[in-house]
Amino acid sequence: VAGVTGWVTGLGAPASGGYPVTGDQPLREPLASTSNNGALAVSLTAAPGAAVAGQAGAGLGFNGGSPGPTLRVRPGDVLRVRLINHLQQPTNLHTHGLHVSPERNGDNPFVVIAPGEVFDYEYRIPANHPAGTFWYHPHHHQYVADQLFGGLAGALIVDGGPDLGAVMDRVLLIGDTTLDGAGRIAAVSAMDRMMGRQGSLVLVNGQHQPVATAESGVPERWRLINACTSRVLSLRLEGHQLTHVARDGYFLPVPEVRDRIVLAPGNRADVLVHPAAGRHRLLTDPYDRGNPGMMGGMAATGSTAANGPITLATLVVSGTKSRTASPPGALPAPVLPTGPVTARRTVTFGMQMGMGGGGMGFTIDGRRFDPQRTDQAVRLGATEEWLVSNTSPMDHPFHLHVWPFQVLGTSANPVAEESLRDVVLVPAHGWARLRVTFADFSGRSVYHCHILDHEDAGMMATIQVA
């Protein structure tokens, strides 16, 4: 098991001191650790002391970095991760979106790694696993939001797939956090936990407003990961359109040219960028994901409709070559759920006052998470349709582990998608309809709201596939 530390630099040393560092640091990428001969073994130490937003030692990191190293594997590989917990709380690891077994030391959300303890994960990636953009983060119930907000996340790339004609391949892991006056991760109020905290700093690869350089006419692939604890990103790049090729690690049937990419917490998008000369900001615009009515006067952080766009990074493009907006070659045809639908289920996101001593309760089907209880029992190999309904006045992103799903429609957009994904935003007082085949793996896992404050408050449930 090899340790992984450090950064890909070549663009200057990592920033240190002086918070917040703004507008002039070169964008860096976490060091990538790549499999060979069918295996990748890494050791990840989760610990305080990582630099966040240019503030040395402010956050939590893996092997001293936030984000942690980018793990690059291929279909058919075995990925071994030794997780060493040097945090003050229990933790564990979730390989978000990866289609691997949830049993034993696979993508098992029920593992508890106490402070000071070590756990060896082994993920066997199927030979027919899609090539795409995934990520990893801790998943210990009640600490997920704090640990992600502290900086514990990293990219997980399954390499392979078609040549998209991109010369550069960048990971842009977008997170957010808040630092206090002492340069530490700020304490979070009960109100922020209820709304789903939104940090005052939106970071790209742990940096505040870094500068990326590119050359005109040289196409790039950007792997955009929404690793924010609770923020919905509504992304645009000034002066550019983005060619959307994959969502949550799964290729779209045809590339879609877009002005804007909306990512709920947990979502990813792979886009092709054809850089045009000049200076262009990557922005996120306000996204109003609703607000509990009774809190109307309190302008909580969850509702940002009143604020303006936030600059995430600046792209500085040199050269004068004309833009080669040549479309990528054919994308692999999506594999959608087929076969008879053998069960229809409804799961309901809800919010109720006065649970657990006066606070707001976040529930699925009226209940809080209980790891002992089985909420859905599913037959291995079955294709099912789930109606995820939302009786609350806030949007909630629904995430199912292990088994990706097809969205058949939502109350905001009742149109079936022709590709798979693993997070879908369920509109306030609305619904989403999904079709999913519980293929390949039996075992016990979870589905939950990916506003991780809500998940930690109980908006998670268990599924048993057998």
Ligand code: C2O
């Ligand atoms: Cu990215 Cu269960 O979470």
Ligand code: CU
């Ligand atoms: Cu939620």
